[in-house]
């Protein structure tokens with residue numbers, strides 16, 4: 001049989017190499033896609049799991065008697081831009097259309113108020129931001145434990161993205177009652193008076209600015225997280241490719 005000319009041999013080699021390259025590119029793309037989806041399914045909600053939520057849309061759901069928590073809810077919604085705001089009494093049970101669900105409440109007995117406490121178990125498979133207002137200092141154990149209680153009461157499959165808390169002035173009717181509390185009453189005495197005085201000017205302009213800042217930080221957090229996941233997925237895909245090449 002006649003030996004192929006040098007040029008002929010080279011062009012058939014090129015075709016083979018090109019085919020191998022195209023097949024590898026195709027399989028790598030498939031692996032990256034699969035790993036990315038698997039990672040998101042493991043750590044966070046995928047769009048398909050959440051029924052095709054609108055990227056970036058927030059639901060801001062709040063409970064408020066005297067308006068403190070409502071003020072913070074409105075600031076959060078304004079900063080989120082694309083947001084629907086609901087009183088907890090009117091909140092939908094299906095939240096799958098939202099990328100973020102912000103849940104706000106006032107503290108009663110060191111935990112979310114009764115209306116929000118009743119609603120929390122209905123929230124499931126959502127990325128949640130909690131915001132709360134209270135008489136106590138935001139850094140107090142009392143306030144921080146309340147976030148834990150809120151989280152404990154959520155329905156299944158939720159991710160807690162972040163939290164925000166600030167003081168909120170106490171209902172004057174409540175203050176009138178507590179002025180007569182004896183020294184053994186945990187809600188009476190000079191310490192309580194001091195707390196009420198500190199709370200009396202809140203939420204103030206700084207609290208509102210801080211609540212808005214929280215929204216920006218949450219948005220940034222989601223971008224960074226997605227970037228991290230994509231990087232990790234690409235790394236895993238490269239490892240998988242190496243393994244396939246070896247086999």
Ligand SMILES: Cc1cc2nc3c(=O)[nH]c(=O)nc-3n(C[C@H](O)[C@H](O)[C@H](O)COP(=O)(O)O)c2cc1C
Nearest residue numbers: 064065066067068069106107109110134135136168
């Ligand atoms: C009945 C009642 C109980 C409260 N219990 C707490 C509490 O346990 N801890 C706390 O820090 N503040 C407590 N507060 C203060 C409120 O949480 C605070 O004033 C809040 O900002 C009110 O929110 P709103 O204006 O949205 O209704 C209580 C207030 C009331 C009226």
